[in-house]
Amino acid sequence: MAVIELDHVTKSYKSRGRRTLANDDVSLHVDEGEVFGLFGHNGAGKTTIVNQLLGLLKPDSGSIVIDGQDIVKNRNLGRYLCSVQPQSKTPLGELTPRSVTRVMGQLRGISPEEVDRRTTELFEKLDITQWADVQGTKLSGGVLRLTGFCMAAVAPGRAVILDEPTNDVDPVRRRYLWSAIRDLTKDGTAVVVVTHSIREAENTVDTMAVLNEGKVLKQGNARQIRGEAAGNRMKLEAVAKATEDRFEKPGWGEGLKISDGELTLTFERELASEALKWAAEQRDRGLLAEYSLTEITLEDMYIELVGSRGAVEGAQR
Ligand SMILES: Nc1ncnc2c1ncn2[C@@H]1O[C@H](COP(=O)(O)OP(=O)(O)OP(=O)(O)O)[C@@H](O)[C@H]1O
Incomplete structure (x- = not known):
């Protein structure tokens, strides 16, 4: 009720x-x-x-x-x-x-x-x-x-x-x-x-x-x-030590993003081992520090949905 x-x-x-x-x-x-x-x-x-x-x-x-x-x-x-x-x-x-x-x-x-x-x-x-x-x-x-x-x-x-x-x-x-x-x-x-x-x-x-x-x-x-937002996807999160242009973008991931020194990359779940291999290579090149694989969260869905829209305009009376 x-x-x-x-x-x-x-x-x-x-x-x-x-x-x-x-x-x-x-x-x-x-x-x-x-x-x-x-x-x-x-x-x-x-x-x-x-x-x-x-x-x-x-x-x-x-x-x-x-x-x-x-x-x-x-x-x-x-x-x-x-x-x-x-x-x-x-x-x-x-x-x-x-x-x-x-x-x-x-x-x-x-x-x-x-x-x-x-x-x-x-x-x-x-x-x-x-x-x-x-x-x-x-x-x-x-x-x-x-x-x-x-x-x-x-x-x-x-x-x-x-x-x-x-x-x-x-x-x-x-x-x-x-x-x-x-x-x-x-x-x-x-x-x-x-x-x-x-x-x-x-x-x-x-x-x-x-x-x-x-x-x-x-x-x-x-x-x-x-x-629904996660589907069959997972996410790589890592501390980025370089700007986006220095990375070799993998052919299999969607949307490699770096924001405030944090790299995120989403990919199909079956590519998890590829993603770990890619992250290890980037770390060996000195471009990444710690990294981890995580599930897609409700917060990811929220950011995808709202993004930066309204973040600047909305708050002024
Ligand atoms: N008393 C008011 N007079 C004029 N505009 C107002 C007033 N109160 C809120 N607003 C405007 O109404 C909109 C919604 O404000 P509201 O406070 O409901 O948002 P909010 O989602 O609670 O924000 P926050 O997360 O910052 O608390 C905003 O554009 C705000 O500037």
């Missing part, structure tokens, strides 16, 4: 005499117990979707239904039905992670005992118990961000919306966080994760959409989309 149904939503902003079409006929559905990844370059229109789900913005046209309730007609319901971790860091001031998480749980109507149990469980899961009672002014950006997640997760609504939850978080706690995101779905909560960390999200998201310049470019089951 769909918890979030966003249909044909269009939203534009007017600023300094200019109109920006932030969402252009966007339709997204998120089912119970599903983690939905919303991907897109800066300025693609992701936060505009989040703000409309929460009832903070009204679409120009289209419908938004959460748990069967019309959010366009009753905008306050958005904030009741969804709990949210906003994109900005949670400013705690002199308050502590434990106190703000408790307040949020109580505001959302769960008993003090349940709030304490959930708060302890979340802090332990994310390994931030040692900072639970430290004032916000003395905490790192990562701990503040994780506190923002706990505030959204302590008493989740029918949907939990997480806008860039992994920013500033160290690699180990990011793993705990992705696992905590999956845990949220166990009682049927639908989770929307807005993130640029597609490589990490890949293991957790069930369904996804790629947004570009306000439009949905691709949407569906994340595993299927990755499978």
